[in-house]
Amino acid sequence: MKSLKVVFLFVFAFSFYVKAQEVNLTEQFSLFYEYHKNKDYKSALPYGWTVVNNNPTDFIRFKVFRKMEEILWYMHDSVATSDDEKLAITDTTLYLYDKAIEFEADKKGYYLVRKAFVLEMWKGAPADEVISVYEEAFASDPDIISFYKDRLGILYSQNASDGNDYKLKALELYSKLSEQEPDNATWIARIEALAEDMDELVDITKKAWDLDPQNPEKAWKYAQTAMRADRYDLVDVPLLFLIEKNPSVINYHRELAKAYDKTEQLDKAIDSYKKLIELQPDNRDNYVNIAIIYQKLDQLSVARSYLVKAQNVDPSWDYPIYIEAQLYEQSARNCIRGQFEFIDKCVYKLAVDTYAKARAKGGLFADRAGSRISQLSNSIPSKEDYFFQQLSNGDEIKIQGKCYDWIGKSITVQL
Numbered sequence: 061m062k063s064l065k066v067v068f069l070f071v072f073a074f075s076f077y078v079k080a081q082e083v084n085l086t087e088q089f090s091l092f093y094e095y096h097k098n099k100d101y102k103s104a105l106p107y108g109w110t111v112v113n114n115n116p117t118d119f120i121r122f123k124v125f126r127k128m129e130e131i132l133w134y135m136h137d138s139v140a141t142s143d144d145e146k147l148a149i150t151d152t153t154l155y156l157y158d159k160a161i162e163f164e165a166d167k168k169g170y171y172l173v174r175k176a177f178v179l180e181m182w183k184g185a186p187a188d189e190v191i192s193v194y195e196e197a198f199a200s201d202p203d204i205i206s207f208y209k210d211r212l213g214i215l216y217s218q219n220a221s222d223g224n225d226y227k228l229k230a231l232e233l234y235s236k237l238s239e240q241e242p243d244n245a246t247w248i249a250r251i252e253a254l255a256e257d258m259d260e261l262v263d264i265t266k267k268a269w270d271l272d273p274q275n276p277e278k279a280w281k282y283a284q285t286a287m288r289a290d291r292y293d294l295v296d297v298p299l300l301f302l303i304e305k306n307p308s309v310i311n312y313h314r315e316l317a318k319a320y321d322k323t324e325q326l327d328k329a330i331d332s333y334k335k336l337i338e339l340q341p342d343n344r345d346n347y348v349n350i351a352i353i354y355q356k357l358d359q360l361s362v363a364r365s366y367l368v369k370a371q372n373v374d375p376s377w378d379y380p381i382y383i384e385a386q387l388y389e390q391s392a393r394n395c396i397r398g399q400f401e402f403i404d405k406c407v408y409k410l411a412v413d414t415y416a417k418a419r420a421k422g423g424l425f426a427d428r429a430g431s432r433i434s435q436l437s438n439s440i441p442s443k444e445d446y447f448f449q450q451l452s453n454g455d456e457i458k459i460q461g462k463c464y465d466w467i468g469k470s471i472t473v474q475l
Contacts (some may be wrong), residue, residue: 064326066271085115088107089093091128092107094113096130102132105131108374109128125163125164128156128239132152151181151183157171167206169201170201171206172194173194173204174195176194176211177211187215188219190215191215194212206237206240210246213234213250216233217250217254227264231268234251235256238251261285262285266294276302279298279308283302283315296320299312299319313335320332325358329350330353333350334350347380351367351370360390360391361384367380377421378421379423381418381431382425385412388407388408388414388467389408392404394463395464402449403460403461404462405445406441406459407459407464409435409441411432412473415430416429416433419433452475453475455472456471456472457473
């Protein structure tokens with residue numbers, strides 16, 4: 061039996077011989093199509109090459125190049141194919157891709173990325189050569205599936221050195237993939253494997269932006285990497301640059317506010333959240349986030365005013381009510397100086413009543429609210445407390461005095 065390599069040489073030479081003769085390409089393609097359909101690939105091959113090496117234009121719509129590719133890949137991966145035969149098939153497949161690009165320019169990206177894969181995995185071509193073809197493929201078609209982008213990223217990573225920018229290119233590639241596929245943990249793992257630690261990655265992305273300081277994409281990559289490394293002290297510079305370039309992008313303002321909050325630059329965080337509220341007046345989260353910052357600053361009245369706005373945006377949300385109850389607890393702790401007075405207990409009762417409202421919403425904070433109600437049970441007025449204050453069931457007690465005047469609410473005696 062003839063070896064597959066000999067068959068290949070004969071078929072290839074025969075196709076060029078036929079090219080010099082008058083040939084009915086429709087007939088040749090019909091024979092190719094039938095043999096291919098019946099998976100008689102060896103018989104299909106010479107007719108396919110005759111079409112490809114003459115004028116395949118009329119047969120593009122029948123996917124002549126894809127069918128030829130299928131045959132070559134099948135033969136290459138067959139267990140019956142020797143190593144020498146695989147080398148012949150490899151060179152032939154690369155030739156096929158060049159022909160395909162010539163006649164199917166609109167699918168250039170696909171054929172280039174397949175060519176790059178064959179160069180990498182079948183031929184073992186030098187990394188720089190393979191990388192160049194992969195890069196050309198993605199430049200031609202950015203939507204090529206992520207499998208091949210990962211192949212390029214791996215090549216970048218394996219061949220990175222001080223003499224090239226492959227590590228930076230790998231970081232940019234995997235950062236884009238992580239944005240496109242946020243649920244795919246592989247891309248984050250690839251990013252983390254690029255450097256000895258996250259600080260090095262931060263330095264790499266900063267260097268990339270420093271070299272191209274007007275590039276918003278590189279600024280964003282630097283900011284993202286710094287945030288992943290918990291280096292929020294570095295985030296404001298790239299984010300302020302991005303906001304200046306694109307002041308209407310909500311995410312930049314949100315991340316800047318978060319960074320200021322995490323670095324205890326609370327006045328700046330407040331300004332950022334106010335800008336977010338201006339841009340998104342119907343976003344409930346912004347009101348709660350700024351309220352929590354005012355809570356940290358012990359500006360409890362201001363904090364509550366923003367919680368009210370959050371409730372107005374979404375009356376069914378339990379979280380603002382839960383935080384409001386915390387404000388009353390915080391106020392009581394701040395006001396108690398030595399003796400635990402009756403009015404202090406009343407403020408805790410107001411907190412309990414507010415937690416009860418949050419629990420009644422049946423939301424995510426219902427269980428926590430119930431837990432706080434139980435924990436505060438010994439801090440609220442008892443029946444004896446009401447008796448000594450000469451109060452009866454249903455009486456209202458106005459919360460005032462000490463440092464409670466900001467509250468402006470009442471509780472009802474329940475015996």
